[in-house]
Amino acid sequence: MNSNKELFKYDRIEKAKKVLLELFDVDIYFLENNTNRKREVIDARRFLIYYLNRELKIPYNRLQDHIKGLHHATAIYQCRKLEELIKIEKPLRNTYNKFLVLANDFDVLETLLTIKRQQANHLNREIYALSNNLKEKRNENNSKSAKDFRDTNRHF
Numbered sequence: 001m002n003s004n005k006e007l008f009k010y011d012r013i014e015k016a017k018k019v020l021l022e023l024f025d026v027d028i029y030f031l032e033n034n035t036n037r038k039r040e041v042i043d044a045r046r047f048l049i050y051y052l053n054r055e056l057k058i059p060y061n062r063l064q065d066h067i068k069g070l071h072h073a074t075a076i077y078q079c080r081k082l083e084e085l086i087k088i089e090k091p092l093r094n095t096y097n098k099f100l101v102l103a104n105d106f107d108v109l110e111t112l113l114t115i116k117r118q119q120a121n122h123l124n125r126e127i128y129a130l131s132n133n134l135k136e137k138r139n140e141n142n143s144k145s146a147k148d149f150r151d152t153n154r155h156f
Contacts (some may be wrong), residue, residue: 007058007114016051020044023099034069040093043092049078055100114137116132 008057024044030036031044045067052058052066053075059071060079086093 006063011114012056012103013052016048016099019099020048023095024103034067034074043095046078046082047096049075050082050096051099051103053079055104090091 017028020026020031021044024040026036026041027045028037030038030041031048034045036042043143049070052063053060060075063072063075064070076124080097086096107111121155
């Protein structure tokens, strides 16, 4: 069950990154690495940090798993800064809202399909094992029946 939650969270993070790449027209390298100071990259990274922390409840000290070179104090600053900017700048607020809609409107069906496929594979393995057990039992019963038949026919 926990692996399904992790898979779902991972899919949400990947979807958010893809949306940010398209929305801000930035390279994935600059989004995931703390190396570029262009406005578009900073805004995209700030959106990602805020999204990971506030929407996905990833603690500040774990954000470095998703953005290399990010210090937790920087993450705190970026979240506070985005909150301030969203209150003041309407275009930025609209962009963030658009990002949220696109990031959260991700293919829930695709993720559920992945989970269901994993469950189906597990069930198929169980069915295969049960089918083999059933075949073995049938073979035992058939050989037992054949033996019983031979034993009863010997008397004649």
